[in-house]
Amino acid sequence: MSEKKVGKRLLTWVLVLVMTLSLLPLNVLAEESDGTGASTDTNVIYGHHDGNTWTPDTSLSDTIEKDDINVEGIDYVSKKAEYLADNKYQITLKVGMHETTDFTSPEVATVLVIDISNSMDKCLETGDWHPISHRNCKSRLDVAKDAAESFVNTYAGTVENSGRYLAIVLFNYNSHTHLRWTDVSTRAGKQTAINSIRNIDYGYEEDGGTNLEQGLALADSLLNTVPSENISDKNKNVIALTDGAPTRAGTDSNTSDGSADINTATANTATAVKTQANLYTVCFGAENEYTWKEYHDYGLWDSYWEYGPTVGEFLRSSIASGSKYAFNANNRSELNNAFSNISEEITTGLSSGTVC
Numbered sequence: 231m232s233e234k235k236v237g238k239r240l241l242t243w244v245l246v247l248v249m250t251l252s253l254l255p256l257n258v259l260a261e262e263s264d265g266t267g268a269s270t271d272t273n274v275i276y277g278h279h280d281g282n283t284w285t286p287d288t289s290l291s292d293t294i295e296k297d298d299i300n301v302e303g304i305d306y307v308s309k310k311a312e313y314l315a316d317n318k319y320q321i322t323l324k325v326g327m328h329e330t331t332d333f334t335s336p337e338v339a340t341v342l343v344i345d346i347s348n349s350m351d352k353c354l355e356t357g358d359w360h361p362i363s364h365r366n367c368k369s370r371l372d373v374a375k376d377a378a379e380s381f382v383n384t385y386a387g388t389v390e391n392s393g394r395y396l397a398i399v400l401f402n403y404n405s406h407t408h409l410r411w412t413d414v415s416t417r418a419g420k421q422t423a424i425n426s427i428r429n430i431d432y433g434y435e436e437d438g439g440t441n442l443e444q445g446l447a448l449a450d451s452l453l454n455t456v457p458s459e460n461i462s463d464k465n466k467n468v469i470a471l472t473d474g475a476p477t478r479a480g481t482d483s484n485t486s487d488g489s490a491d492i493n494t495a496t497a498n499t500a501t502a503v504k505t506q507a508n509l510y511t512v513c514f515g516a517e518n519e520y521t522w523k524e525y526h527d528y529g530l531w532d533s534y535w536e537y538g539p540t541v542g543e544f545l546r547s548s549i550a551s552g553s554k555y556a557f558n559a560n561n562r563s564e565l566n567n568a569f570s571n572i573s574e575e576i577t578t579g580l581s582s583g584t585v586c
Contacts, residue, residue, distance in 0.1 A: 337393030401445030488522030
């Protein structure tokens with residue numbers, strides 16, 4: 231609420247107060263009971279003067295109710311006189327303002343960036359490939375889809391048409407938009423998002439690779455086209471889930487086992503995202519894997535391995551907006567908790583509204 235609007239509203243209330251108080255009885259007199267002219271009773275009698283004659287009026291009251299005031303925003307006005315001494319009264323003025331709640335839930339936009347590389351086809355519990363052959367085993371992607379669906383259910387909130395926008399980006403060797411901006415606070419929008427998540431599938435095996443950099447680049451582009459100009463940067467979010475080290479960056483690079491250059495390119499794109507949004511990361515089952523490692527053989531005594539940071543460390547220190555934005559999950563329960571915590575962090579304060 232701007233300072234100018236507050237000033238106008240305050241002036242309005244003052245003028246209303248002056249107008250309504252003028253409607254109340256102004257003259258009061260202490261009841262005389264001994265005939266001497268001395269006021270010995272503290273009862274207050276409302277009335278008026280006709281010339282020099284005091285005329286009590288029992289129809290007068292110290293309070294005007296809302297129906298008689300007919301002024302929006304005021305429930306009652308009262309002016310009460312309390313006898314203190316001869317010709318002395320204490321006048322108490324009260325105005326009962328009507329309390330109204332203007333519910334203005336801030337709009338929010340979130341991009342889910344989900345890894346669909348070949349390794350997401352592994353059985354979550356055993357690490358075996360192609361768990362479709364293991365009927366009692368769900369893949370990493372299956373569990374990630376379940377967690378994402380739960381996230382949508384809480385992120386959507388309970389206020390219809392409140393502007394809870396969601397988009398989904400998938401990445402493996404490259405990236406693509408799986409769901410464009412959809413308001414999941416609407417019943418239809420929420421169901422559209424859930425159906426979209428259920429339809430996520432792995433990339434082609436020959437298109438393997440983990441191009442987190444391009445996933446983040448596409449999320450950054452989507453953030454520039456949020457469907458409402460009322461969404462501030464603090465209410466823009468990206469949630470990136472991956473189960474391995476970045477092995478590719480850009481649109482023309484070849485897949486590798488990871489490198490320092492790929493890490494740098496991915497971190498640079500993450501920095502761009504963080505200039506306009508909160509960036510959360512979820513490291514799924516890869517916390518202690520190295521992002522890259524190289525063997526250098528310079529002879530019997532000059533051979534050594536060189537390692538990059540672990541995936542968990544890289545996501546926390548180089549990708550996420552801060553340590554509290556980085557989550558590690560190694561099983562279904564931890565993944566659900568990660569998404570639950572992220573949802574709570576994003577939506578806290580969005581449903582409180584503004585009281586005017």
